[in-house]
Amino acid sequence: MxxxxxxxxxxxxxxxxxxxxxxxxxxxxxxxxxxxxxxxxxxxxxxxxxxxxxxxxxxxxxxxxxxxxxxxxxxxxxxxxxxxxxxxxxxxxxxxxxxxxxxxxxxxxxxxxxxxxxxxxxxxxxxxxxxxxxxxxxxxxxxxxxxGCNAATGQFILRPLITAGVIDLDEIILDMKCAVSGAGRSLKENLLHAELSEGYHAYSIGGTHRHLGEFDQEFSALAGRPVRVQFTPHLIPANRGILATTYVKGDAQAIHATLVQAYADEPFIIVLPFGEAPSTRHIRGSNFCHIGVVGDRTEGRALVIGALDNLTxxxxxxxxxxxxxxxxxxxxxxxxxxxxxx
The missing domain is CATH 3.40.50.720 (NAD(P)-binding Rossmann-like Domain)
Incomplete structure (x- = not known):
């Protein structure tokens, strides 16, 4: 049909x-x-x-x-x-x-x-x-x-970890690098090539980004209590892609194992081997999301990094x-x- x-x-x-x-x-x-x-x-x-x-x-x-x-x-x-x-x-x-x-x-x-x-x-x-x-x-x-594309990236990283209780819910930092196509096709001065190229900058700073409404809604429902992540997006001179570096408090190996188990049967979510970090160049133009977990030098802390194409x-x-x-x-x-x- x-x-x-x-x-x-x-x-x-x-x-x-x-x-x-x-x-x-x-x-x-x-x-x-x-x-x-x-x-x-x-x-x-x-x-x-x-x-x-x-x-x-x-x-x-x-x-x-x-x-x-x-x-x-x-x-x-x-x-x-x-x-x-x-x-x-x-x-x-x-x-x-x-x-x-x-x-x-x-x-x-x-x-x-x-x-x-x-x-x-x-x-x-x-x-x-x-x-x-x-x-x-x-x-x-x-x-x-x-x-939202940022909201999807952050949730793919964090939802299984919140559900499993393997991270401290009061110490979550989301640092995202976002490609310019996420701002749409309308003409805007700050998106002109001369304004955007050869650098990148933070925007919607201090908890003003609208996708925080989705994080608040979804994470709080999962946890059964308010969860407020710290989130700063950055606009980068690239056409496609989001790279989210998430800083969390928890055992890195347990975090990796939780994500591997959560996405074992998912066709589009790929959890990389422990210690390997994803790149936007490896998901561009696709419906895949790559997630990597790296242990921090401070014991009991980890970096969880996710990459996906914002348009796909x-x-x-x-x-x-x-x-x-x-x-x-x-x-x-x-x-x-x-x-x-x-």
Missing amino acids: TYNIAILGASGYTGAELIRLIAGHSAMKIAALGANSKAGQSIAQVFPHLRHLDLPQLLQIEEIDFANIDLCFCALPHKTSQEVIAALPATLKIVDLSADFRLRDPAEYKKWYGNDHAAVAQQKEAVYGLTEFYRKEISAARLVAGT KGSSGQALQNANLMLDIEETEGLMMAPLFP
Whole structure:
């Protein structure tokens, strides 16, 4: 069986990544592409690297007929997505890539994003889209909220350790290096080549990054008490990738063994041999996440390092993984491509 797919926000980076992935999918056909700012254009005009694909013309979202669409990906900006999704057919399966449905509490959403939620009914039904930890819920869901790319990286590292109780919950430091594509495709002065290249800098310093809302929500639920990690992201002059260096208090060998056991049967999460650290160059363009554990020179402390591609495993690949579950397709379908190297 072939499922008809719509992608809203197809002219952005995550939209293009979805097109690239679905082009190699045996059970999905892209039947509609929405991109209001580029409506009327072809994919070849917007993304020349996709010109070899036979794809429909980009449309205004209002022009799309959803009657024959089986599942819709929403790769729209924050705040826009909730309004669009509220107006879509109530029976349509949706995977949202924005931040609009990640936080379960409307008050928490307003705290981190600064505005009241415009689709509270849909927010209540949304399932958090961290695939490896919410498979059952995702399989039965109508609306899945994709995680933030930073939030996914940190959770792959820390969730098993919090559950197993092998680290001190009050001493967790997350230091992330994030590629520029995570900021989206819109023109921004600080993302110009002359502003970004030949250096990198910290941003959203001192606990202001919005993905902290996801960490607070998920880690506190796991621990059964408040967990507040210290998190600083850094923007690096690279197109793709996130490298998260996590500093924790706990026995390094026990931490490694916990992660090995937790991910033993996971197709996309690879725990490296003890003492080996991952690199973004080894996961680029793939749906894999590599995790390494290294003992610190101070006894009882460890470094846990994770690497993933923010556009694939951190966003569009995760979205396709969730869509496979929602449509009862093999979870790995369309996602087993090897990383790009060099």
